[in-house]
Amino acid sequence: MSGTSGGTYLGMPAFPEAAHDAVRDTTLRGNLRHATHTIRAKRAHAVAEVSDWAELREAGKRIKDHTLRHLDRYLVQVEETVTAAGGTVHWAADAEEANRIVAGLVRETGESEVVKVKSMATQEIGLNEALEAEGIRAYETDLAELIVQLGKDRPSHILVPAIHRNRGEIREIFAREMSEWGRPAPEGLTDSPAELAEAARLHLREKFLRAKVGISGANFVVAETGTLVVVESEGNGRMCLTLPETLISVVGIEKIVPTWRDLEVFLQTLPRSSTAERMNPYTSMWTGTSDSDRADGPRTFHLVLLDNGRTDTLADEVGRQALRCIRCSACLNVCPVYERAGGHAYGSVYPGPIGAILSPQLRGTGSEIDASLPYASSLCGACYEVCPVAIDIPEVLVHLRERVAQGGTATREGAKVVLRPAKGHAAERAAMRAARWAFGRPGALRAGQRLASRTRRLHPRTLPGPGRAWSESRDLPPVPAEPFRDWWRRTNGGEDGAK
Amino acid sequence: MRVALFLTCVNDTLYPDTGRAVVKLLRRLGVEVDFPAGQTCCGQAHYNTGYRHEAEPLARRYAEVFADYDAIVTPSGSCGAMVRELYPRMGERARAEGRGDTLARTLAPVVPRTYELSEFLVDVLGVSDVGAFYPHTVTYHPTCHGLRALGLGDRPLRLLRAVKGLELVELPGAEECCGFGGTFAVKNADVSTAMGVDKVRNAEATGADALCAADNSCLMHLGGTMSRLKVDMRPVHLAEILASTEEEPLV
Ligand code: SF4
Secondary structure, X not given: OOOEEOOEEOOOOOHHHHHHXXXXXXXXXXXXXXXXXXHHHHHHHHHHOOOOHHHHHHHHHHHHHHHHHOHHHXXXXXXXXXXXXXXXXXXXXXXXXHHHHHHHHHHHHOOOEEEEXXXXXXXXXXHHHHHHHOOOEEEEOOHHHHHHHHOOOOOOOOOOOOOOOOHHHHHHHHHHHHHHHOOOOOOOOOOOHHHHHHHHHHHHHHHHHHXXXXXXXXXXXXXXXXXXXXEEOOXXXXXXHHOOOXXXXXXXXXXXXXXXXXXXXXXXXXXHHHOOOOOOOEEEEEEOOOOOOOOOOOOEEEEEEEOOOHHHHHOOOOHHHHHHOOOOOHHHHHOHHHHHHOHHHHOOOOOHHHHHHXXXXXXXXXXXXXXXXXXXXXXXXXXXXXXXXXXXHHHHHHHHHHHHHXXXXXXXXXXXXXXXXXXXXXXXXXXXXXXXXXXXXXXXXXXXXXXXHHOHHHOOOOOOHHHHHHHOOOOOOOOOXXXXXXXXXXXXXXXXXXX | OXXXXXXXXXXXXXXXXXXXXXXXXXXXXXXXXXXXOOOOOOOHHHHHHOOHHHHHHHHHHHHHHOOOOOEEEEOOHHHHHHHHHHHXXXXXXXXXXOOOXXXXXXXXXXXXXXXXXXXXXXXXXXXXXXOOEOOOEEEXXXXXXXXXXXXXXXXXHHHHXXXXXXXXXXXXXXXXXXXXXXXHHHHOHHHHHHHHHXXXXXXXXXXXXXXXXXXXHHHHHHHHHHHHHOOOOEEEXXXXXXXXXXXXXXX
16 A cells, blocks of 8 residues: 555655656656657647637636635535435545545445546545555556556656556556456567557456446536536546446535536647547546436446535635646646656645645645645746646745745635744745845945955855755856946946946 | 836846846947946845745835836846736735735836837837847747746847847757746756756757857856856857947957
C-alpha cells in the first residue's frame, strides 16, 4: 500500500528537494519532454481550428463562476433530481467520510472487488487504499491507471498518470505484475503499442465481466436532470458504467453545471484541451438507475458528493477560481517546471500548475510540501494562456505565496482562521523589508550601488551562503564601474559628451 | 510630449549600458528623455514573492515620481507588466481589503502611460526601422511577461529585422520560459538551472553570435549559464542593438 491518505503523500519533502532528483533523471526527463511536447503541439493545433475559442473559454469561465456562486442552490437541486431518478445521494465532508461511505456501500453488496473508472476524486481521497484496508480490491481499468497500479507506483499526470513511463518500462511491469492481479501477460510480450494494449484488454476483460460493483467519478453533473457525465478515450469507463449491478460515483461538489445546454461548451473545450481530439471517443451519460429488467446499466446508483476542502477554497476570493478546473491537464503539458520536475514532486494527485494552486487550498499550507508548492513556478504564464476556463494560475500562486510568507486569514473546515507565516521565511521577510526601505530612499539605494561599484574588483563570480543557489550553476554579472544614476548626474544625461 | 525613462533597479545597478542605449536611441529618434532621480524599483520582486504590502509604497513612489510625464518608457517587459497588469490588481486588492479607492486612484494615471521600449517605438513613435547597424547573427528570446502579459507580439522582431547587417535566426522553443522567474531562480535553483541550460542549448544550436532579449534579468540568468557552460555567445539587450550604429557600433 502506498502512503496516501486524503490525497496527502505522507512525508513528502518540499518541492525543491523532491524536484532535485527528477531533474537529474535523464530517462524521466526524456519521457516527459517527449510526451508533453507532443501533446502540446497537438493541442495548439486542435484549439487553433476553433474560430470562437476565446468565446468558448469565456463562456466556460462564466458558467463555472455562476454555478460556484450559487452552489448551495445547485447542490440541493442535484440531490432532488438524482433522487427522483432513482439514485441515492450521500454527502461527504472529507476524504475519511467519503471512504467510509463507499466502503460501507460496497460491503452491503457482499462483494469484495470493484472495477474503477479513472477518477481524480477517488485518487484524491485515497479510496483504493481505504478499500484495501476493508478487504475490498479495487481494479483500475484505465490503461495508464492500470500501469500505475500494477507498478505500485503513483500517478504523475492528471490525464496520463503513467506519463513518466516509457513503453519498455510498461512491458516490464505487465510481464512481471499482471499474473499477481489476474490474467497474466501473453508470453513473449513486446513493447509495441498494439501488443501492450491487447495485453491490457485481455487482462481487463475478465474483470469487467465478473465485477458486480463499479466505481467512478464524473466530469460533470447536470443539475437540472441529475445526469452524470464521464468523457474518456478507451471505452473502459463505458464498461464499468454499464456492466456492474451497482454503481457508486464519487464527485467533487464543484463538478456541477446547471443545465444540459452548458455541456455544449465543455464538450468542445475539454477534449481539445486534454487529448487534442475534436471529440473524445466515449461520452457516457447516465441519469439515476435503469428500472426495467431488460435495460442495460446498474440497478443501484449512489452519488457521493465530496467537499474535502472545496467549501474552504470557495471562501477565498482570489483562490476560488481554482474550482473552475475541468481537469483537462493542458496546464501540465505546457508547464516548463512540470516538464523538468515531474509529477511526483508535487506530492499530490494534482500535479503541475493546477496542483500547485489546488493542493495548498484543499489541504491548507501547513505541511512542508504544501507551503512550497506556490513557489514551484517561474510565473511564466503559459498555464493561464492555455487554460480552457481561464484560471489565472499565476495570480493564485502569488496570492498563496502571500499567505505562506505573511500569514493572514483563510477558511479551514468552514471556520475563519488566522494563519501564521510559514517557518523559514523570517530572513526573506527581513530582506524584503530592507529592500523596500532602501527603494523608498533613492539616496540609500545610491550609497549601496556605489559601495558595490567601488568594491567591484573584489566581487567573486560565485557567492557563498544562500546566494550559492544562484552561483552553483550560473556566474554573476560583473558590477559596472558606476550605476546609471551616477553617470546621468555626472554627464548631465550624457549631454556633456562624457562616456 | 514629456518622456521619462524608467530604467528599473536591476538595470540601474548592473546594466547602465542598457540605460545609456535607450537614451542614445531615443535622442537619435528625436525624443528628449528624462531620468527622474527619485525612481527606484517597481516592487515586482516583492509582489511576486508574496510581499504585496511591501510593494505598495514602491508603487506609490513610482506613481508620484512619474506623475508629470506623458510617456514612461522602460527597457523591461517584466517591470512594464508589473505596472500595467499588477498595479491595477494591487488597487483592487486594497479595495477588497476595505482600504478604499486611494491606492487604485493613485496608481491609475501611470498605468496606461507606461510602455515597454518596443511598444513605445512601434506604437507611439510609429517606427520599426530605427536606423541601427549591428553586423551579427542574432537570435531572439521573447521573455514571458513581455510575451504573455504585455502581448508584445512581433514588435521586437520587426525592430530587429530592420537593423542593417543583422541576420535574425529563429530560436527553437522560443516561447518557453528561460527559468529565471525572480526568486524562483534561487528557491527552485535546480529546475531554474535546467530550464536555463535548455534555453542556452537551443540558442547555441542556432549558431548565432548573440542572444537578444528585452529583459536584462532573464539575460543575467542566461548569460551566467552561458559563461558557466563556456558557450561562446553574447547575451545582449534589445536596446543596445537598436542603439548601435555604423558610426558608433556596439562593441
Ligand atoms: S487548471 Fe485549467 S488547464 Fe489546468 S487542468 Fe484545470 S482546466 Fe485544465
